[in-house]
Amino acid sequence: MxxxxxxxxxxxxxxxxxxxxxxxxxxxxxxxxxxxxxxxxxxxxxxxxxxxxxxxxxxxxxxxxxxxxxxxxxxxxxxxxxxxxxxxxxxxxxxxxxxxxxxxxxxxxxxxxxxxxxxxxxxxxxxxxxxxxxxxxxxxxxxxxxxxxxxxxxxxxxxxxxxxxxxxxxxxxxxxxxxxxxxxxxxxxxxxxxxxxxxxxxxxxxxxxxxxxxxxxxxxxxxxxxxxxxxxxxxxxxxxxGGEAEVGIAPLTSMFVHGENTNAPAFHDWRPEVHDSDGMLVHANSEWDWFPIENLPGQTIRRMPTAKLRGFGLLQRDRDFRNYKDLEAHYQLRPSAWVEPKGKWSPGEIILYTFGTDTEATDNVTAFWKPDLQEAPTEGLEFSYRITLQTKDPAHTFAKVMETRVGQRTLDGHSTTLIIEFSRPESIALDEIESLSVGFDYGRAEPIEAPIIQYSQPEDRIRVFANFKTSGASAQDRPYQMSAQLLREGHQVSERWNYTWKP
The missing domain is CATH 2.70.98.10 (Beta-galactosidase; Chain A, domain 5)
Incomplete structure (x- = not known):
């Protein structure tokens, strides 16, 4: 029976x-x-x-x-x-x-x-x-x-x-x-x-x-x-x-093979993009930082020290089926995960760790919070937090980084063009766009001219257009770390874009 x-x-x-x-x-x-x-x-x-x-x-x-x-x-x-x-x-x-x-x-x-x-x-x-x-x-x-x-x-x-x-x-x-x-x-x-x-x-x-x-x-x-x-x-x-020195709190693990910021033909893939998450968002102190994910060879580690962590997560920000074209995987329906600390967390740093992969079967992205711990008390360490699984982003009033595109500068094989597209929130009127400025840090790269801000009317977005070049053999040494943000009268009105680029 x-x-x-x-x-x-x-x-x-x-x-x-x-x-x-x-x-x-x-x-x-x-x-x-x-x-x-x-x-x-x-x-x-x-x-x-x-x-x-x-x-x-x-x-x-x-x-x-x-x-x-x-x-x-x-x-x-x-x-x-x-x-x-x-x-x-x-x-x-x-x-x-x-x-x-x-x-x-x-x-x-x-x-x-x-x-x-x-x-x-x-x-x-x-x-x-x-x-x-x-x-x-x-x-x-x-x-x-x-x-x-x-x-x-x-x-x-x-x-x-x-x-x-x-x-x-x-x-x-x-x-x-x-x-x-x-x-x-x-x-x-x-x-x-x-x-x-x-x-x-x-x-x-x-x-x-x-x-x-x-x-x-x-x-x-x-x-x-x-x-x-x-x-x-x-x-x-x-x-x-000494295990307290190795701990990562609230770790998130995801996959990124290629996106709009990648040279997709190198993967011989019929799909425009393949990823479970396309960026990491961090809310620390009073600022918001966006880290587009890229599939770089070897291992890449990004660190963001935080005195007061308010939230972080791996997001799937691109929700347009046309950017994936996969009727089985449905990447546009993959959830984002947002972690919000409860109670008081000590200072520490957010770590984004990636390694190169050529297959979507490998999770090659990990994000976690690493507390600054000198010694763990014998009664133990307690942490409380909330994880939210959703398809919408955490709410804020700043312009969001929607796309990052990188490629050879037109008619110039020795320079690179970088395009960052921000959403246009209600707080930025159309007639205000021309008065915005951009704080751009090229890292070790050499800017060719000042970045340009444009309004993209078809998608109601604000575009930052920048050209730069790298010099000699040093261009192959290690990835370049860059950042940019939109400013209005010197005050931040967008997420800070943080990018790791390798020629």
């Missing part, structure tokens, strides 16, 4: 290896476990059976969770939770629990919850795994009758989330460690507690235990679906061996 996972969890309490326990799970209880672990040597993940590790991508995809086995599938709930089978690259087995205000119950691995199809894996013959590799939470995002993917936890500390009308794009992470160092560490969630929601709840609370070589941590995720999806994150971190 077929036994549903939900019923099994509810009706056979005390008969499984994960028994029901009277306990109230909070950030504090998870932090107690994390603090105890930091006193011990780092724990290595338990080895997955070889036959599961050897599964190819296509074989692994043939192992499908049965929707009828989802947690809360037959309950009066707007949420359903499905589980991922370990295998292929996903060899981290997570202990997963359902919790309420009074009890906690482990959800055991159930082979009956999966259809193994043509995967070649026989759960009756091979040694079965001890846990799942992650979860998929479903919720009626777009239609009250259809359960769509809302948030997914899968792989290390990675998670992804969607709002209404979105397609999966960039990834979120619990933590990054030594991302720009010699060897990056990938801390992993090893336990996950899911609080059972009330019937009409539109939010879901999860707790997670994080373990890494030099860090442990406790996390609380409060996920709210409001058309846009908001995730309130609280984390308490504990470090060993």
């Amino acid at each position: 077929k036994v549903h996972l939900t019923l099994l969890v509810i009706c056979t309490l005390g008969t499984l290896s994960g028994q029901q326990e009277r306990k109230h799970i909070t950030l504090d209880t998870v932090a107690e476990e994390a603090q105890a672990l930091i006193q011990q040597a780092p724990r290595e993940p338990e080895e997955l059976p070889e036959n599961l590790k050897a599964l190819s991508y296509d074989q692994y995809r043939d192992i499908r969770f049965r929707p009828s086995e989802a947690l809360w599938w037959n309950a009066d709930s707007r949420f359903r939770v499905e589980f991922f089978h370990p295998g292929h690259l996903f060899n981290n087995q997570i202990n997963i629990y359902e919790t309420s205000n009074t009890h906690v119950q482990e959800i055991p691995f159930m082979k009956e919850a999966f259809d193994y199809g043509n995967s070649g894996y026989d759960p009756g013959f091979f040694k079965k795994p001890k846990g799942y590799s992650g979860i998929r939470v479903k919720y009626p995002l777009n239609n009250e009758e259809i359960y769509d993917e809302l948030i997914v936890f899968l792989g290390a500390s990675y998670f992804r989330a969607l709002g209404a009308g979105h397609h999966f794009g960039l990834s979120l992470r619990g933590l990054s460690m030594n991302t720009i160092g010699a060897e990056e560490d990938f801390p992993r969630f090893t336990k996950l507690w899911i609080r059972k929601p009330k019937p009409k709840d539109k939010h879901l609370t999860l707790f997670a235990l994080l373990e890494g070589k030099k860090v442990t941590g406790a996390y609380q995720f409060d996920v709210h679906s409001k058309g846009v999806t908001e995730i309130d994150v609280r984390t308490r971190l504990f470090f060993r061996d």
Whole structure:
């Protein structure tokens, strides 16, 4: 007789290896476990059976969770939770629990919850795994009758989330460690507690235990679906061996192969642009800075010191299908992720790290906040922030950088033309455009003449047109860092454009 996972969890309490326990799970209880672990040597993940590790991508995809086995599938709930089978690259087995205000119950691995199809894996013959590799939470995002993917936890500390009308794009992470160092560490969630929601709840609370070589941590995720999806994150971190010097808070990971600022024919791609995000926006102190992303060879690191961070994110600003032409990937529907600190964060710096890639299957963009930490207190460091998944930009009154285009100067093979197009906000009248000026920093490049400001009537934009040249072999040494902003009587009226260019 077929036994549903939900019923099994509810009706056979005390008969499984994960028994029901009277306990109230909070950030504090998870932090107690994390603090105890930091006193011990780092724990290595338990080895997955070889036959599961050897599964190819296509074989692994043939192992499908049965929707009828989802947690809360037959309950009066707007949420359903499905589980991922370990295998292929996903060899981290997570202990997963359902919790309420009074009890906690482990959800055991159930082979009956999966259809193994043509995967070649026989759960009756091979040694079965001890846990799942992650979860998929479903919720009626777009239609009250259809359960769509809302948030997914899968792989290390990675998670992804969607709002209404979105397609999966960039990834979120619990933590990054030594991302720009010699060897990056990938801390992993090893336990996950899911609080059972009330019937009409539109939010879901999860707790997670994080373990890494030099860090442990406790996390609380409060996920709210409001058309846009908001995730309130609280984390308490504990470090060993100087790990506080390697930490990256609220990391975002994305992909950029080519855009309007790239020589697309070099990629032999029929699509005009291919990217999940096209820039990083930072709101620090009272200013807004935009960093267009570029796919440069090797590794590129941009640092932005901040005394008072108000927000940062990786955005997909270009929402025009005509600039992608991809009927399957739908890059114009990939969400932007905006991180807003809660409470007081110490000074630090935003880091944008990219490396060259020739395939959209590689996430080659990472952004995070690196706090200035001399020493981590023994009671741990706590951070709170909100991540918003949306297709609109964070609101401000400045002119926005909409496009960056770079190419050879017309009839001059030794010089370069750079065009920056800003939106025209209501605060800038048409008759004011000619009185604007531009603060332009060419870095090591040599300007040919002063930049020109033009009004682009077809798109109601303000265009900055600049020509520059580089000299000799030094042009190949390292990328050029440039910046520009529109000014009115010496005051900033646009985002500051920050660009990394390499000949």
